[in-house]
Amino acid sequence: MNDPVRSTSEWYAVDAIDAIDSPALLVYKDRVKENIRLVKSMVNDVRMLRPHVKTNKMAEVCSMMLEEGITQFKCATIAEAEMLATAGAPDILLAYQPVGPKAERFANLIKAYPSVHFACLTDSEAGAKHINRVAGEQGIVINVFIDLNIGMNRTGIVPEKALPLVAFILSLKHVQLAGLHGYDGHIRDTDTNLRQQKSDEGFRRVAVLHGEIAKKYQRSLKIVMGGTPTFPTHAHRQHVECSPGTFVFSDWGYKHAFPDEPFEYAALVITRVISIVDEHTICTDLGHKSVAAENPLPRVHFLNAPDVVPSGQSEEHLVLRVANAAQYRTGDILYGVPVHICPTVALYDKAYVVENKQIVAQWEVVARKRSINF
Structure with missing residues (x-):
């Protein structure tokens, strides 16, 4: 036996x-390759993928995604952003609001890799003002996404109160408003219909704000949404970048909570x-x-x-x-x-x-x- x-x-x-x-x-390298192939097959356009690298934290895994035509990435730390830049990633979103010395570190990283398009999050006038001050001292402009709280209740400003923040950011000299970011990590329903319903409700709030900004300021901002549990609910949306991360390795929790994901x-x-x-x-x-x-x-x-x-x-x-x-x-x-x-x-x-x-x-x-x- x-x-x-x-x-x-x-x-x-x-x-x-x-x-x-x-x-x-x-x-297991071949399985990583297959997971990257699978995630690409689940979106209409590879340009709508912005994987989060907090799961793998390895330059070699990021290079595997670059080789598959994925060019936009999300990360949570300055170290992850630097890893991506050294791997050759051309577009990096720091999904975090840099406060204190972190803003200076981010500015120094931007200056060290001038060919990379960097951006970070902000959710308040105080946060945006700090980023603007640091950028001004360094003689650069930093791209920012407004971090929207659509139910995670961790960071972000609720979409319905974000227009004054939009106006404030647009008044700053060394900050450029690039997009809207909504992370719906609180949506973890195994039932795909319920997951889609809750995702739609959150996205609607982001879409309303997006439309208001376009009408008032004639700006069409990028939208970045979701993580591994919800990115399939956003994959069909027009001009929305999806940010799965755990998919690259998978784990017991996600595989059993979301059996619809392969x-x-x-x-x-x-x-x-x-x-x-x-x-x-x-x-x-x-x-x-x-x-x-x-x-x-x-x-x-x-x-x-x-x-x-x-x-x-x-x-x-x-x-x-x-x-x-x-x-x-x-x-x-x-x-x-x-x-x-x-x-x-x-x-x-x-x-x-x-x-x-x-x-x-x-x-x-x-x-x-x-x-x-x-």
């Missing part, structure tokens, strides 16, 4: 895995059994420091041990309840799908790249850093 824990026939099993210390992050697991973590505690308990080396810990247990699901039940976790340990601990040996490797891949990737300084069951490269998770050069 085939032992799933030690099987080498499954797609995720890696030859010579015993040479890789654990815990470790694995990226993306496959392309990044896993490996862990080893380090102790057999008793007849129903084992312990592995996948602690808080190795997999995203913001969700309740289970935070990871093991492809080659689907019936184990996590019972406790600390910084360096994950305790698992099993039917029969005699089936496991210390040193056994478990291949895990994180519930949330984005913060999991950020816990690793490198990823092992897998092709045809072989480790073929190591990619630095370069943008996990708070800063690279800027």
